[in-house]
Amino acid sequence: MTIILTPEHERIIRAQLATGQFRTVEEVLDKVLEPLKTQSPVTANEDATKAHAAAECIRELRKGVTLDRPEGISLREYAHLGHKY
Numbered sequence: 001m002t003i004i005l006t007p008e009h010e011r012i013i014r015a016q017l018a019t020g021q022f023r024t025v026e027e028v029l030d031k032v033l034e035p036l037k038t039q040s041p042v043t044a045n046e047d048a049t050k051a052h053a054a055a056e057c058i059r060e061l062r063k064g065v066t067l068d069r070p071e072g073i074s075l076r077e078y079a080h081l082g083h084k085y
Contacts (some may be wrong), residue, residue, distance in 0.1 A: 013028050014046070022028045069078040 013025055016022050016028045017025070022031070069075070
């Protein structure tokens with residue numbers, strides 16, 4: 001497998017090596033990839049699907065919602081209209 005790093009990725013890895021916490025690039029990658037070892041690809045895909053479904057539900061709920069607030073009034077002030085403190 002050939003992996004091509006962006007300049008930003010390379011900068012981050014070099015910075016981590018400079019701290020002395022890691023001796024090799026492989027150690028940096030092992031640390032970064034560690035959380036993925038316990039997560040199955042199916043779980044990651046399911047999480048993405050759930051997030052997409054949640055976003056769709058939110059978009060559906062927001063359809064037709066308008067605030068119609070007067071111009072010049074902040075959202076915070078508009079939310080507190082009619083409240084008694």
